[in-house]
Amino acid sequence: MFLKPPELPQDAAYTSHWCEENVYLLIQSFSRGSSLSEDWDVFAVALWNQKLSEELGCPVIWDYHVVAVLRSRNISTSVQSWVYDFDTRLGIPVTFDTYLVQTFSVNVLDELQSYFRVVSANIFLDRFASDRSHMLAPTSGTFEVPIYLKPVPPYPLIRGAHCTSTHNIMEFVSMLPSDGYGDVFSLQAVNDFFDLKEEPKPLPSKAKPASIILDV
Secondary structure (H helix, E strand, O other), X not given: OOOOOOXXXXXXXXXXXXXXXXXXXXXXXXXXXXXXXXXXEEEEOOEOOEOOOOOOOXXXXXXXXXXXXXXXOOOOOOOOOEEEOOOEOOOOOEEHHXXXXXXXXXXXXXXXXXXXXXXXXXXXXXXXXXXXXXXXXXXXXXXXXXXXOOOOOOOOOEEOOOOOOOOOOHHHHOOOOOXXXXXXXXXXXXXXXXXXXXXXXXXXXXXXXXXXXXXX
């Protein structure tokens, strides 16, 4: 069975260095399509093939990165999962298998190994909020005017309908399994999860991953 993934909306909002907001708005757009929800489960999920790398073949190391992943509701092994990453050179969307192989490497130091927090789209839309304070440059005095490290998006601040906080980004990007929403997976486990293999095991709540690399 071949299930064609939806194309990236032509009006999809994108602001460089604001991956969590880019993906939030994309998933919000996907959620308006009733037929999409019938076929796909949507998730908010050293990076290679990123547009911001200095040259081809060189990695970018983020403290976190956010992408959207569509996983088929049909458990047929012939149906692939698809990744929507605004900052990849691999195209949008790209199959999860291709994305994983060309974006992550096991041949890196332990402290640079990637972990993945997988959060369902509904939870992400309902519970995420950002006042963008994490992108403010450090100030040296009380009366110094705050300066953003990167240009801010042109639309209003995001706050999910059921979110009681104005800023909770760490609950989505922390790789400590006891924190936040969803489950944290290793590279192999997240591959099993989106490759529709046997049910993968998330890291136990007391585990302490060596790095905080990617939020999916």
